[in-house]
Amino acid sequence: MHTQPLHTRLAPWTLALATATMLTACGAMKPASSPIYSQDSLPDTIKVPAGHKVAMETVGVGEITYECRDKANMPGQTEWVFVGPKAVLNDRSGKQVGTYYGPPATWESSDGSKLTATQLAVAPSGAGNLPYQLVKANPAMGSGAMVGVTYIQRVALKGGVAPATACTMANKGAREIVKYQADYIFWKAA
Numbered sequence: 001m002h003t004q005p006l007h008t009r010l011a012p013w014t015l016a017l018a019t020a021t022m023l024t025a026c027g028a029m030k031p032a033s034s035p036i037y038s039q040d041s042l043p044d045t046i047k048v049p050a051g052h053k054v055a056m057e058t059v060g061v062g063e064i065t066y067e068c069r070d071k072a073n074m075p076g077q078t079e080w081v082f083v084g085p086k087a088v089l090n091d092r093s094g095k096q097v098g099t100y101y102g103p104p105a106t107w108e109s110s111d112g113s114k115l116t117a118t119q120l121a122v123a124p125s126g127a128g129n130l131p132y133q134l135v136k137a138n139p140a141m142g143s144g145a146m147v148g149v150t151y152i153q154r155v156a157l158k159g160g161v162a163p164a165t166a167c168t169m170a171n172k173g174a175r176e177i178v179k180y181q182a183d184y185i186f187w188k189a190a
Contacts, residue, residue, distance in 0.1 A: 004075075037185055039153070043123035046134040048151045048187045055188040056145060061181050062087025064130075064160050066166035068174045078172055081161035089184060100184065105135075107152065107184065113144030119151055130160035132178060148188045151185050156183040 037054050039047050065083040085105065089098035098109045108114035116133035124176045133154035140146040160180030167174075 005104040042155060043132060045121040045123050046132045046154060048134065051190055052150055052187040053190045054185060055149060057092055058089040058097060058184045058186070058187040059092070060101070061087050061186050062100065063177045063179050066162050066176050066178065068172050069171070072157040076169070078167045078169060080167045080176070092122060096161065106139050109145040111144030113146035115140040115146045115149060124130065125157045126162055129157040130154070130182065132157070141161065149186045150189055153189040154182045155185060155186040158182070
């Protein structure tokens with residue numbers, strides 16, 4: 001009796017399994033035209049008003065600098081004060097499409113267009129995380145992806161709050177860098 005080698009007998013099964021896996025993965029993919037982002041679960045204060053649509057979704061990955069300074073109008077008391085952000089903005093596939101830095105808070109596309117914005121609202125997003133934020137975009141500088149952006153939401157936050165280390169008169173002027181991540185959703189008029 002002649003038997004086939006094991007690898008010859010398993011080859012059709014391996015091919016069938018690989019094909020089924022690929023078809024399942026393809027079936028689970030969303031078409032490019034279907035919206036991924038929804039603001040339904042966000043606090044009302046940071047929802048973008050009707051009449052706008054998502055123009056770009058980015059994931060900001062970076063750091064925030066804080067400095068130990070005197071509390072305003074409170075002699076002899078100190079606190080950690082937000083100095084500014086520095087982050088890369090990646091698209092959903094992980095490709096860098098811009099940067100975020102400040103002050104003033106500036107979102108800059110890889111195409112050179114950039115904008116600043118005015119904060120409209122914040123809302124708690126969870127312990128240890130920066131708050132959700134909604135800003136109204138100022139007119140963009142340059143031409144490119146940032147032109148026409150009306151609002152930017154900061155959501156899906158991880159980290160970024162002031163350092164847990166003490167800020168005292170003894171370490172006044174010290175700077176601490178804190179890592180963070182946040183999705184920045186850019187909106188344009190529909």
